[in-house]
Amino acid sequence: MSATPAPAGGIRTAALPEAAPATPVPSAAPPPHPAWGDGFADLLRADPDVAGLLLAEAERQTTGLQLTAAENFASPAVLAALGSPLTNKYAEGYPGARHHGGCEIVDMAERLATGRATALFGADHANVQPHSGTAAVLAAYAAVLAPGDTVLALDLHHGGHLVHGSPATLAGSRYRFVGYGLCPETGLIDYDRVRDLARRHRPRALVCGSTSYPRHPDYAAFREIADETGAVLIVDAAHPIGLVAGGAAPSPVPYADVVCATTHKVLRGPRGGLLLCGTDRAGAVDRAVFPHAQGGAQMQEVAAKAVAFGEAATPAFAAYAHQVVANARALAAALAEEGFGIATGGTDTHLVAADVTPLGVDAATARRRLAAAAIVLDTCGLGPGAARGLRLGTAAITTQGLGTAEMAQVAGVMAAAVRAGSPGGPEVAEVRAQVAGLAGRFPPYRSHM
Template sequence: MTRPPTPATATTPAPEAPAGAAAPAHPALAAADPELARLVAAEERLQADTLRLIPSENYVSAAVLEASGTVLQNKYSEGYAGRRYYEGQQVIDQVERLATDRARALFGVDHANVQPYSGSPANLAVYLAFAQPGDTVMGMALPMGGHLTHGWGVSATGSWFRGVQYGVRRDTGLIDFDEVRDLALRERPKVIFCGGTALPRTIDFAAFAGIAREAGAVLVADIAHIAGLVAGGAHPSPVPHADVVSTTTHKTLRGPRGAMLMCREEHAKAIDKAVFPGLQGGPHNQTTAAIAVALHEAAQPAFRDYAHRVVANARALAAALLDRGFDLVSGGTDNHLVLIDLTGRDVPGKTAAKALDRAGVVVNHNTVPYDPRRPFDPSGIRIGTPSLTSRGLGTEHMAAVADWIDRGVAAARTGDEDALAVIRAEVADLMGRHPAPGVPA
């Protein structure tokens, strides 16, 4: 059934359930806290009715959702399997071992730690394992597509360590490895991060590994965005090249909001000690269980097909945007992500993103390399295909998606709210024909 368009903002109140509505999807929550239950229902409708193009978002399966809400929530489990500080861990130990065994098998690593609460704490654990405060560390600059925790100044990693950053070429939008090598040999960082949050091209892990060896640095591959593509064989794996692999477990991997650190056996003790007791107390056992489910799902043949469809959709969407005259950073994409520079469209990225949100096309404003605008009001928008691919959309739908973006950006420039409302209705119609996994109908 096609749902009517329901534009919403952060200040939109959750609507009351209509008379005669079906029983709530979360009856215990509805009985205990009707106000919060209404908000959850409103978010479910928003996720069902809108086209989610933020590349770091996805839909988890109903099985992952169920695992996240089990009685494993009730257990406190400081330590590691077989080495806990609390009794009663007979089952929890099996859950954690199941998750780590599945991570090791899926990614082909010696050691996996599934306890980090999220990607940023996971990266902090890497620093704790291999560096001392004041040491030099190296990563991609945030405005060029890197991550805050790769030594950027406003992050704790840039305050506690001396961060040096590499970028991309102005003419190509690609990493200049001659520059990376020169910087690494001059600065001699203890840790080099590769990977980021707005990189639309394949990461050359072998090139980074060669530079790290020459500079005497530990190489960390942050594959938070592309972990699902790596698991599904749609992106080269960093495992043969990197000393440590850091990743979140959501995004393209379609798991819960958690993280993992994977490494060679020689670094296992240092990594485990850094996570616990270095940074964290007890792991979130319900999240560990959901990670185990997601890793099991990612090991299935269907997930490999999914990963390749994510990339195919992104490339088709990039081509359709280029046909409409959009300027794409690096000229396209090799993975799940497309970074659009709107400078030539005479509309700021933030203005465009907010207008598209009103049209039911959910993106995020984003800096582009060498952006002349401020980070909170940048020139670009960042889009990706993991979520829409999870809903079953294929390359045949990408021209329509590009058309919505084109019309939405034009409406943002002119302030045409009627045009945005038309797009919103079209989006809701297509989404109604492609239900979102795990979201109540």
């Protein structure tokens, strides 16, 4: 099967010939999966086909290594909130100003979520309704931009997200994007170049954020450039926001006019978006989410975000966030020992961008071989041209309990899979067995999570 064409830059989501496990035949009793609770028994009776798919996905997640940088294992408490009766409630609008009756309790849930978010991140205002990170960024644009306004953002070839200027997106067709790049020698943001472009194009908004940049941005430098050129500073912190919550990364909140984020990834909450801003922009941001871009809030998701924010405020989460970074640094060093090229020479975050061309393969081939060995990750651009990098993250495997001692093993099975040759060959099967053995020692849903 050939790879699905992808827009230039950013993360590739190629269609790969991954052999999915056969859908299991459900038994009469629910599986021993504490994250699902008693509701799985009802699903098993009502729809064994869907129940079988859930079992197959649980098997996939627990027998392989989940290294996708944008993924994590949501806690059982988050999953419980997502499967709650709040799913039934229609709640267009905001607490105290809904378009539907019977919202007294969901109003309390949303106020709890926004209160926890503002306390966790030290922000004046939070909007917890965006359905995704992309929805949050689009709302930030709508709050501060007019159609045709110029936006300066990281070029897609250098790791910018699709919503940072791809012509295939609503943002790309509505606004005029100018891209800044990374220094070709270091792979780091060239702040002098950003300043030069801002002076030349006078953008209405300056965007700081990336899908595959493994270093901490200099938020103060971005603030200075925005102030000098009259731009609104939007920080897309979809990836680092969980590290910020745990005190393992600098916060963009004191510098940005609007911070956009996701609540999954390192933050380990439900899939969804988040906006943080000052009181001066609160009204515009809220109107840009509802009614401009979205209808009724997903109240079960809002409640699950409240749970995640509460968990992220604990010392245990802070220890987790610092371990995520320690694991990423150890994994980057171990991959370098195995012959991978490491972008920027290392990482400050949960994310590692690794060049596979020193191993004699391209990124798409490497990803297929890794997938055949049950190692799941993405490809990414490392500059103009075809993707030659792998983007991987340590958030999920750290949730499982893997530590720095296991990172050499992870790098070893990755290198073995890339070098093994045909995805259907015996070498890959041997690596897959090693991966299953490693993953089996660290089940994702344990009582201490």
